[in-house]
Amino acid sequence: MSKPDDPTPATEGRTVLMSPEGRRQAFGSQLIARSWKRSHQYGISPCDRVLFDAPVVVRPKDIQDHGGLLLRAASPEMEQLHGALAPKDWVLACIDMEGVVLSSIGKCNSASRELNQVFRPGAQFLETLVGTTGPSCALEEKETVVVAGSDHYLEEARAFTCMATPIFGLDGGIVGVLDASRKGPATSLYCLESLVIAARAIERRMFMELGNVLLVHLHYRLDILGTPMEGLLAFDPVGKLKGANRIATQIFSSPGLKPGMDFNELFDMPFAHAVCYRRYDLSVPFRMQTQWGSMLHACLTTAPDKKAGQLPGPTRSFTTAERRPLAAQGPCLEDPAVSSALERARKAFARDIPVLINGETGTGKEVLARLLHEGSDRASGPFIAINCSSIPASLIESELFGHVEGAFTGSRKGGAAGKIEQAHQGTLFLDEIGDMPLELQGRLLRVLQERSLSRLGSTAVIKVDCALICATHRDLAQLAQEQGFREDLYYRINGLRVTLPALRERTDLALLIQRLLQSETASHAPLALEESALQALLNYSWPGNIRQLHQTLRLAAALAEDEGWIGLQHLPDEVLPAIAKGAVRETGMETETVAAAAPQSLAGDTLLASEQRAIRAAIDACEGNLSAAARSLGIGRATLYRKLKAMGEA
Template sequence: MGQLQLAADTHGQRLQQARQLFFDRGDLPEGLVDPLILRSWERCLRFGLTEQHPLPGVESLDRVALKTEQDRNRYLLAQGRPIMEHVFEQIRESGSMVVLADANGLLLETVGDPDFVDRADRIALMAGASWDENQRGTNAIGTALAEEAPTEVLGAEHFLEHNGFLTCCACPIFGPDGRVIGVLDISGDYRSQQRHTLGLVRLSSAIVEKRLFETIHARDILVCFHSRADYLGSPKEGIAAVSPDGQVLAVNRKGLELLGIRQVDAVRRDFSIVFESNLSALVDRLRGNTQGSCEISVNGKQIHVQLRGQLPPLSIAGRVYDEPTAVRPPPRRQENAATPQLTLDTLNTGDARLQAAIDRSRRILGRDIPILIQGESGAGKEMFAKAFHNSGSRQSGPFVALNCASIPETLIESELFGYQGGAFTGARKEGAPGKIQQAHGGTLFLDEIGDMPLNLQARLLRVLQERCVTPLGSTRAIQVDISLVCATHRKLREEVARGTFREDLYYRLNGMCVTLPALRERTDIRQMVGKLAAAETGNRAPVRFTESAMQALESYSWPGNIRQLFNVIRVAIALLDDGETLISETHLPEELFESLPIAPSVPLGNSDVWAAAPLDNAGSLEEIGRQAALRTLEAAGGNISAAARQLGISRNTLYRKLGRL
């Protein structure tokens, strides 16, 4: 205890000397205070603050305004409150309080010892008050936000003299996208500082981050990893959220540190690229054992991996496929083999028109020539764009996609060009890079470019001409190096004639145009069926198709293109009984056997209950089969016998699929 008091006295003497040099003489007290504190002091001077600056006039928000801000930060509060309570139990009766603030330094909630809370209220250390650095000077909350790093501010390290009785430890909380969304703080009396407070705050913040990540991505595959197996499940583990099709959606900060990459280099990239492993094999190895783990090699280092979250019902990579007709199965792969990267070569399954598009695209790889991909909805334009990116010299760079038709017109500008902090109402304090900036060094894919608003077309044209982008609210142009790939189902020449698309932008984008054939026009349907079925069988026995079923798949017009074919195959496999491996006409929707004229892609009518849109929240094969059976039963007016005949299964099998037995 005596040593602690001596250290505190020594620290206080050094601070007194540092403040005299800095505030009275205008000299830098280097070596007397932490560089982080000194940087903050200098910022405070630039803000126009003085060490004896009075308290801000507006102490805190009223109850209604505070409730609004709490609602705005409801996810942070939902995960942070239990941790605050737990932390307070550890420090109760120590003359301290626990504080949770938002990304702007606004205190959302506090809990603490009554005697200290009374003192804190006098300096507005209360819910509804802002402790941003430009208002309160150097303090753990505001400075942690400014530095985006854990911060300890002891006594006279506070810029404002009237805060000198405080000792504060704070740590920023990062959201799943890597941006600061809040800060957790423990504040107390300077005379009763505890050595391990900062460590407690850092650990608690890490727990909040982990819970937020798991909550936001609860419906995704969570790949948890660490170089040490005993760290799995702890706040120190890395977590990657991955979609069922193998795309990395987010990686937490610990994960980025373990992998040695940036968020922009991981997001929207295939799992096999980021982790150098086959996600399908990983799922198959760990399915049904959420406590188990295995080792994989990433960048030459061994890491231990565990799967949690919403695991896919099936293996998503190719598997053995035994087809008695002309379908050729993909070769058998080792369970730990790496998933082949999607390239222009791997796209080719024998169709002449697709091969021509691939050959044309391959000729401009590595050249500064934009490519425009045309084709019907569902024809595989984004897949082609990814393959083009992975085949060229930019494959190690990011592949960033933006669907111009799926984002509201009011948001697409900020999504594409980015914005500076405070550029508009609701903008993040720190701003955000746009898709163009994120694609620097890689490929920017603009899907449905024909739906881009006219005013943004002019800005995009300027970016392409000048090779630099200016975020909203900023005057500083940022140099960018991107390869541009665009796609549309519209005929852009007709849009130019109608005045809805700029002619100069059209010629700028149309460096080379490739048109992907609709599925009904392709000659490689058998090979595609083999690949899709192999991907869906997963742990089941390989499936086979009767020749008549295969002919039905080949002769159908496929208005929904590849997406529709994939959905039909999923349903067909789901309708197989246990141990059954032969898919016949009875497992396919009736529409495939009707004589329909070939028509352009249009939404299907409600009568196409099997192959229109993907099944509602379809997950496991059992659920897909249940939904398909239910729809057929509804179409049959509730007649079990008629529905079973239509599905080609027994009444008992239909009852089982409906969950009635």
């Protein structure tokens, strides 16, 4: 036992192995040594009896008001953590920056009785009062600490083990600690890690409690997103930084984060685009580039204003019915060409300038058109789309302009409004306008110029106010020179021309694959995508663009539903590289990889080698536990065993 005039804990001077656990012990010893020194300076004697008589500074009935946001966020996480800890004699306590116990959870048994008395709500545990304990040391050091047995400064505390970790608030500063204590010398790495994760989850809940903010979830690693270990930034409706958790401050340690910083100071993306992103699929991650060039994985959510119900901004929220068709398309703006096209088109469209979208079939022209409509002042009006190439020439006139009863054989009783009339106070989208019959182009031009029309069979004039977006895969300028498209109509609809890149030219293909796959498997268990299958998808030229990719993933998801993972054997033949077509063969319920008859190419070797490296790395990381390795790879244990057998390692 250390003497009062020699404030050195029993842990100081231990021989420490230079293993990761040993380094943690050495670091913990330094924290405890500093705490002992401070405790001695406070005039506390190790023989003092103060632990069970800590002063109550907040009345229990006032705890709710005193604890506020921290208490509301901590309570559900503490309940969940306490139910998972073993043995069941741990007592959890949430303690604020003033050392006040806000809440504690412990079983009413003999092992926990003393600690339940120690951690009374309202009692105060500052280092100046009780010396070196887990919560008091963590508050001072702002670090996770384990204080066990003789590490405690007070002799009366040496029968206990306590682990404490700081809780950081909305500004990245410490707001309290989460403590787990039990009687006895045993410590558990599992319990300590669970405690730290629970503290991060509490911090996350505090951000969710914020009203009227856009939350940016981010990390360098994709698998960290959606977990308590992710970084969090909160921005107000005009894009000013309102809060950042500790992990985010570490990620942005180089530029530093300050309240009130503009979103555009941190990210190479307009704030309006970020608001646009979060409207489509809040669960789908994407890549964000910082202003200094770093790439982060991110996803966006909102903490709604409890009064207003949603984040104010330049766009409105989608209803479920409106969101569903777009979720399958998965608007993806990571490619610079796509992002630039949207930004330029958005500015023109806001001034009621017609937009002409060029791009191959299936590149997402209608998705872009919907984005423009939903981000405009006409968002509350209708979005009317018509494909000029899919309607017979004999019907397209009535589809566009409408008709009165009796205008032609088979006309609808009472007549019908045309697509242009239906688009009043909204947006008219004419897809594949290059295929519109030449004889109708003149009438369309008059409607656009005069903003009025007459239904077939009628002379009554109907006023129409609608914005115009057109799309085509054809070169309208060349077509006009060849007399296949009216030149005056071309100049009327070509207010701003933007071109969407083909899928094979896009830089965000991997992200788009991930989004479409998540959307396709949203209603059932998620499917993992093998590296070899992903490489095959990335290497394919995609002549049908996004539409073809979507259908390919739908097929793969259907074929792989019972296996939990998508491999080369689940992809259509046209997508597979030549080597894989000969290498993949279905044999009843079993799938095996066999040698191709043709000599293997370097690409084929690379695909197979990548898969095998991933398998070996997972097994090494799980220390030979095949079940754990299979879970980490997102495949079944039987599938992993078959692959090991094919590799000659089973």
